Amino acid sequence: MILVSALTIAVLFGVGSYLLLQRDLIRVVVGIILVSNAANLFLISAGLSRGQAPIYPLEEGVEVSDPLVQAMTLTAIVIAFGISALLMSLVYRVYTSHLSLNLEDISEAEVREEESIESREVAED
């Protein structure tokens, strides 16, 4: 079970990373979401002591799953949610200012801008 959990986390993280490397801004955001999911899954499996839900009344003698990791995962999920939402609207604004969703166009704009600024400053010495 430990190995399976670790592998699943690895797959989530790896696929997320793969998407982070794409040209499409939206895929990049998907990548971030997947990577966050990997972290959430890791958090909750850090309490692999599975058992009944930690809600009173508790059955005697049966293992209780770790409530703290659940609380942490919850918090992490919500934080990731808020940030992903912000990131998505950022994608939209990047689109409206560059009129492209392609990172290549955006990098090109960056290089172009940098060069135009540099050429304004005449090199000296």
Add this chain to the structure above:
Amino acid sequence: MRPRLAAPVGAVFAALAFAATLWGWLLAGGGTVDLPWAPSWDLRFTLALDGLAALYSLLATGIGFAVTVYASRYLPLHLEHQGRSEADIPRFHFFILMFMGSMVGLVMAQDLILIFVFWDLTAIASYYLIGYDAHERDSRRSALMALLVTGITAVCLLIGALMLYAAYGTFSLPALIEASEPGALLAAAGALIAVAGLAKSAQVPFQFWLPRAMAAPTPVSAYLHSAAMVAAGVFLLGRFYPLIQKTDWLLDALLVVGLGSMAVGGILALTRNVLKQLLAYSTISQYGYVVFMFGLGGEYGAVGASFYVIAHALAKAALFLTAGAVTEATHGETRLSHLGGLRRELPFLMVASGFSAAGLAALPLTIGFFKDELFFEAALERGGVFPALAVAGAVLTFAYTWRFWSGIFLGERRSEAHGVPAAMTVPVAALGALVIAGGLYVAPFARLAQAAGEVTFNAPTPIDPAYHLDARAENLMALATYALGVLVILSRSFWIGAAEAFARLGELAGPERLYFASLKGLNAFSDRIHDLEVRDLRTRVATILGPTGVLVGAGLLFTPTRGAYEVGAIGPLDWPLFLALILVAVAAIATVFPRRHLTLALVLSSVGYILAVVFAFFGGPDVAMVQVLVETIMALLFIGILVLLPRKVLEREASNPIPRRRKVRDAGVALIAGFFAFAVSWSTLSQPALEESVAQEHIRLAPEAHAKDVVTAILADFRGLDTLGEITVVGIALLGIATLLSRGRLW
């Protein structure tokens, strides 16, 4: 404040400082200030007016006074020629005073770090003064060069000081002199400190910055060369001499450097055409004498060095001021080849500067005579070839001094000239008068030098320069100097070709060339590597994931992995979870393939929903519920954004094929990323859960918090702060979305 007021203020301040120093030295008999500065670092603010400090402070304030008086007339004219406003005047006087103050502080400081602080303050002041005409490219380059050479080598001083502290546990110089033992550490620290001093004194191979610094206005040059900056370098050697002289090879190194500077400076001074350039090389050579004397060692060396500094400062300051006045008088002429025969237009200046020139050339009846006397004595004491070398150096001085003075005032007139204001000649005359006074009555100067020498030598130095009308070796050497000097002057056409070839060689392969080449090379190299700099988000991400994988790999190599990893059993109850996990993995992999964004969004949601199932199987109904709800809202937002984006753009992205090579590369990086996520999570999860986990406490205490659901109790009570933070993040996200989508309007 009116700009014109700056000059009187500066002059009065300098005069007061001079008077105070004189009073402190003669009447109050020195004195010490000792205050705690940074106790946690054993730093003390210790100033002491000892002999060495008195000598250099008197020079700094006295010549500073002469320079400010001179500048009161010179500077407005200078600015007028350049079409600049008078508003620039106060800046000049500010930095001259700062220069003076830091110089005085430097020479009195007794704490190594304090010395370093004042040392760099002089560098800052000189940087601004050399770059005073900042609008000229030459000026900027020269200022930068002076700063780089002296500033970077100053760090050597700091390192040396810290080495001494590490070894002896104190920053106090007197204590260090007491405690230090000869050895490799002392030699290394001494060498580092000497490097700082030599660079500031423009000694070979650092000499190149000084002639460049002539881009500064003339009063600055005069001050820089005689009483501040360059003098600070030899001062530092004098101050640390008790430590330096404990290492023999260091003294020998000083000898070599001193000789080299004497030769390079002297020969180049014979070839320079521009007045201030000639004087600059002369300075290099003159301080070469001083370093040479330090290298010779002995009491003659110590006192001689101090005396030499006094004599040279008086003469050199006057000569620089002369050069400035001459240039002013001839409407900006700076070249020796275009000057000459000014004896009629500037008779007063001719006589006044003649005294100083005589002093520099070490003629009798000037203070200069004694500087050479001590110099020769020191060389004689050492014996060997050194007396001959000393004479050779003195001959060069004699020759180029004559060249300077005669080139201006004698011969035929080659340029128009008018008179110059009195404020520009009186300081020259005053300094010249001092040169003669020293020649007639040397005792006060000798006493000062002796007191300084005692500090340098760290022992009494009973030396008494005087005229001796007999055939002792020093006198013979002096006579030889004059004779050979005349010979050199007369045979100019004979050797000038060789000297100029030497100068050209220096230009082609000298340290200045090296400086410019390395600066240029550095910039070119910087441009080259900047072209390699990543400007692409994908590569930015890859350069994070890749090295992280490497670090994780290194971590795996360096720690034992045996028994650290558990496969973990799969019990009968685990199968649903197992399947759910597999599904998550499959769904995650599925996100790679869809081309259309809407499909992508749906696949992503499915990952989220299956994860919720996983969470539920982990015994976390709360987490599962939140995951489902969050996923729902996320999907809505996602689709909302997709609706916002024009379909054409989305389709273009969707149909944009990814080249095969990219795919392979991305997959490689993704594999590395997956690998480290795997390594970190597997290694951690393999650890058995701890019995003493704080979660047990939470379960136990939940009823006390009046809660039945422990998770909720944690969220709202035990770790409520986390929840508060979490919703704050969500709130900020709303604020951010509002900022991005509707200029921050929330309603």
Add this chain to the structure above:
Amino acid sequence: MIVFTLGLTWTLAVLLSLLDGRKHPVGGIALGGLAAGFAGLLVLGWEVFTNGPVTMVAGGWPPGVGITLRADALGVTFAVLSVGVILIALAYEAVSGIESRTFPALAMFMAAGLTGLFLTGDAFNFYVFFEIAMIAAYALTGYGERARQLRAAFIFAVVNLLGSVLFLIGVGALYHLTGTLDMRMIAERVAAAQPNAALLTAVAIFVAFSLKLGLFPFHYWLPAVYTGVRPSVAAMLSGALANIGSYGLLRFGGELLPQELEMGATALFVLGTTSIIYGALQAVSRRTMTEVLAYSAIGQVGYILIALGIGGPVGFAAAVVYAIINSLNKLLLFLAAGLRGWMVGAAFAVGAFSVAGVPPAAGFLGKLVLFQASLAVESVALVALIFIGGALSFVYSFQIYQRVFWKPQARAYKISPSTARLLVAGVAGLLLFAGAWPEPLLALGQRAAAAVLLGGAP
């Protein structure tokens, strides 16, 4: 007192969210509130330095069960520093005219987040505050809303989110290894954990903080971001937010995972030195001021890393002193980059001298403590390296200084508001003062280092 400052900035941030930040009074409220928070931190700092650490457990529960808020010398130092930087940057923006409704609120949230993360004694709570500060920063990066800024915001967000995830994984792993989230308990228990797992956890945390610092090779996001954003935002990011990196490395590396830090010392030296040389070499020929500053920032954090690698009281003290000075330098220089005039030129010069380590600007203290630390481990190589790095910083600082402030400018710059110029001059004055009277800074460094070293002990 801990909560007073935190609560004040936090509450004000929420209130400000509802107001239009472009209006003058709103900027004033934000400034006043932040100033009060800053003053509160100073009082707290005074308490900590005279009576020792101040602790409070939320909800009155036993430590570990509830979240522990804990102000020790290290945390309070960084809190004062970071909030001070934000305060000045906010004041700068307020006098130049705030252009966005949400700017004051976001800056305030960032201050609250940073205060919280420096004063919390709980690893997961640290993560939460970290995210508060970060998300505020993501939104702030876009301030100005030009293409450059939005691009910068996107790059900044994506890269740093990756870092956050790594850190979250690290925290989860720490919990799993030690069964607690309280930092001091983690420090006590982690030694018993399996070394392999602990080391890999440490790597994840290290990468997360290195990203924040912009250390080579994790720095590639930094130049685009620092050059793209507005001066005041750049000052906040490099002067306040980047402190998370140095603080995090000190706290998590020095206090929680000291063995792992020692094990990784070689890696720290290698990365630190590469950063120093790489950043400085890149900076040398850059044509614009912000670019030079961005690359300089990469180089400067290398020094902090080296100090960490040296470790011990001397090394940690050096790291703290260097981090403080670096953050003030960056605040000054980035703010000065947006202005012109002789006073700004002088202030920039002070900053340049500080970066190059020339007294009396405080930067020389940084070089001083670093050289001392390197000598303490008797490493000639490190001394030589710091020397070379310092030499290069001379070259790039003054090449750009002369180019901008000495060279006659072809383009006319608009006159910048005099209060902004005065503000910059004030920061320069502070740097000069700190350099001329080094005792407070040096003592602070030693106390903070002691807090790191004793933190694990009961």
Add this chain to the structure above:
Amino acid sequence: MKTSVMTRVVARVLLVPALVVALAILIKGYADTGDGFNAGVIAALGMLLQYVAFGYEEAERMMPVRLVAVIAFGGLLLSLAVALLPLFWGLAIFTHVPGPGEEVIHLGTVELITPVVFDIGVFMLVFGFAVGAIDLLARAIHRRET
């Protein structure tokens, strides 16, 4: 936007149960699964249904939408207040009333304790966020279309 009458009716009808469920989850959260967060999202989903059914302009006219920012940040403020107020009595933050071991006043099945107030704050913020974010999006879409 054209939607069938059926959709509109269903949407309007579903709003009330959604809010009720949300309220139940909110209040009962301390006893059972769920808390303010869940409640907030559910209530928000109910509201969002109105967007789908009636379109952006119509939905915006509803009270909660116009006050969304106030609700969100008011909620945050409320939670903050619960957290910070104990300070005025010299207690640690997040000290809840009634304290451990003390008697809880019941109002039916509802427990009158401060964590519930805290949760209400969470509820308001989450509701405000979800509705606000979608509303901002809807407005942006609307702007683009016109």
